[in-house]
Amino acid sequence: MDIITENSKDNKPIIKIKTPQREIYLSSRYHPLQEAEKISNNISIKTPYFLIIGLGNPYLIFSISKKNTEKEIIVIEPSEEIFNTILSNNYLSKMVSSHNIKLKIIKTEEELKNLLSSISYFEYYINPQYKTIFTFISTWEEIIKKTIQNLEINRNTLKRFGNVWAKNLILSLNYITLTKGIKEFYDVFKNINAIVIGAGPSLDNNLEELRELYNSFLIISVDTSWGYLSSQGIKPDIVITVDPQLKNFIYNLTSKDYKTTLFVCDTLYPPLIYKHIPISNILNFDSPLKVWQTIKEIYNLEKGTIEVGGSVVCSAIDLAYKLGANKVLLVGVDLGYPNQKIYSKNNYYELNNFVNSNIFLPYDPYNILSKYPIVEKISNNGSKILTDPRMITFKNWIENYITTTNISIINLSPNGLQINNTQHIPINALPKKNIRDEIEKIKSSIIEKTNPHTNINxxxxxxxxxxxxxxxxxxxxxxxxxxxxxxxxxxxxxxxxxxxxxxxxxxxxxxxxxxxxxxxxxxxxxxxxx
Incomplete structure (x- = not known):
């Protein structure tokens, strides 16, 4: 394509893209400033960052930045030629020289994801002509939308649990200096397949198969399925939890045998865990919150990272990957409501709903489901499953994680929400090879390893x-x-x-x-x- 600078009808420099098929103007060919003012008047920015895809219309960027001087305007340009053409024009380059405008050349999805990961909270605008010129822009927009969904979940979580995290931090700090960090054990289970067990309704149907597979896989349970599994004689190798509230952990204290189970939690987890679980069995990972990042740097207390994707299942998948699992199998990860059920049996949240019910508000799954906008999607066996936007966000996170890491994930929930790029195999068709002794030996070495930190007060x-x-x-x-x-x-x-x-x-x-x-x-x- 050819990039041409010419003057508009009101004598302002504008950019035109010429291809063998057509000519495309990146702004109005008549009155680019007036057009920019009209568009920017309809843009109300409520976030600290505003992302613009396409440098090709500097007039719009100028207008937006002028009306939002306290916001940071990040402009992404996928074409180095367009970027250089605009910056080499004195008039156009001045349009994008404001102190709150940051220009970036981004050419790949990976570069885009890296940039988005560094922005805390943002809105976006895409120059419509760019969707015509660059076919990949629609894919970029999907990445941006998924990122915003995840940020919104994190934002709502922050608003809900800010006070709790602050309290947990103050009361847990002296214990955290004694715990080991997850980063010390990356790849320790290399090439051992892992089963991640969620608390979805399909878990009820897979207990017998899980008992048969127990000796062949590393068993990673989320906190909400831990108590149920223990009551059924299935003892997880690792339990991961990210919920900062006490009540879920207290419910799970019904299990008293913690000697050979590893517990993975972030550094802002409730302090009660350190009083009931042996310190030697607890592995911390770094909270992404700024207060912990500051403490980590001042006191040299880096624990390692685990991704947080809104659901503890997302964190469990990342944990399995970082511990070196060759394949990750999902059980009880339905991401929806098969047969209108919400959780597996004996789940804390299910019991909590029963306890809080009364004659005026009886427990009914439909009352719970009615809180969210329910939609129908396709399950792994081709039937329809009810789900909601939260679950779809978790699904998007898993799909994006697969793309980023190339991890091999096998979804063993036939009635669960279909997750792209995962395999579906009947659970009873999985090969069995007894490696239980090897798994127990690795766990023992982790538990016995001494903490490298001193007890800093x-x-x-x-x-x-x-x-x-x-x-x-x-x-x-x-x-x-x-x-x-x-x-x-x-x-x-x-x-x-x-x-x-x-x-x-x-x-x-x-x-x-x-x-x-x-x-x-x-x-x-x-x-x-x-």
Missing amino acids: ITKDIVETIKKVIDEYNKKGIFESTTIIENNILAKNLFEIALQDILLDDYNEDQFLKELSNRIRYFEKVLKYL
Whole structure:
């Protein structure tokens, strides 16, 4: 294709793409500035970042950046030729030289995914002409949409659990210095196939087969299926949990035999786990939250990463991959509601729904399902399955993970939601080879390995800072206490996490100060548990 610079009817430089079939203007050929103003007037940016695909219309980029000076405008250009043509034109290059505009040449899906992973929260706009010129732009848009879906899940989780994470961190810090990190054991189960067990309804139908397969696979259970499996005599090798709430863990404490089970949780998990599970059996992974990233850097406490995709099943898949599993098999991962069932038997959430039911609001799966916009999709056996947007987001995460890692995933739930690029094999058709002794030997070596960290009293550092904030607040008021918070990076990060429910919404100064006061009083109560 040829890239040509010519003047519009009102004498402004514009870009034209010429192909053997047609000519395409990347902006209005008559009044590009007026067109840009009209389009930008209909764009309301609510996020800190705004992504624009296509540098070819600098007038629109200029107009958007001028109206949103506090936002960071990230412009992605897939064509180096278009990029150089615009920057070599003095007039057009000035259009994109504002302080809040960042220009990027992105040519591959991998480069796009890397960029998106570095942006916390964003909206986007695609120059419509680019969809005509570059056929891959539609694929890029799907990647962008999936990323936004995942970010929205993470955002809602932050808003819901900010206070809980802050409390967990304060009360768990001294234990975390004693635990081992998951990064020390990457590839330790190399070439051993793993079964990831979720808590979907199909788990009820696979218990007998799981008993037969137990000696042939590394068994990784999510926390919500752990109690049920234990009650059925199936003891997971590894239990992974990401839920920061206490109630699910307390329910699972019915199982008392923890000696040969490994427990994987993030560094902001409830402190109760450290009082009931042997420290030698706990493997931490780094919380992605800023407060932990700060602590990790200051105290050299890196634990290793596990992906968090909204569902604990996503984390379990990544765990299996990083531990070296050759293939990952999914059991009880339905991502929907086969036969209108929600969970497997004896699941915490199922029992919780029963407990909270009453004569006026009886337990009925349809009451639960009605909370979400239900849609019909195709299952692994070709029949229809009910699911919802949350489950579809988890499905998209798994599909994207397969594409990124080339991991081999076999879905053993016949009635579960169809996941692209996974194999479906009947569970009773899997080959069996007894490697149980090898698995137990590896687990024993992990449990027996000593922790490389010393017992650093991080809690003392943070507690002293929080006490200063509380004292200053009680003596002089909110404004003086904010000075201490601003001048201490740990305190600042900690309060940011606790205030996520307000920071992620529109707020004014009065609302912020009120909520900050509430969090100071909250931390005052938390310190009494130490």
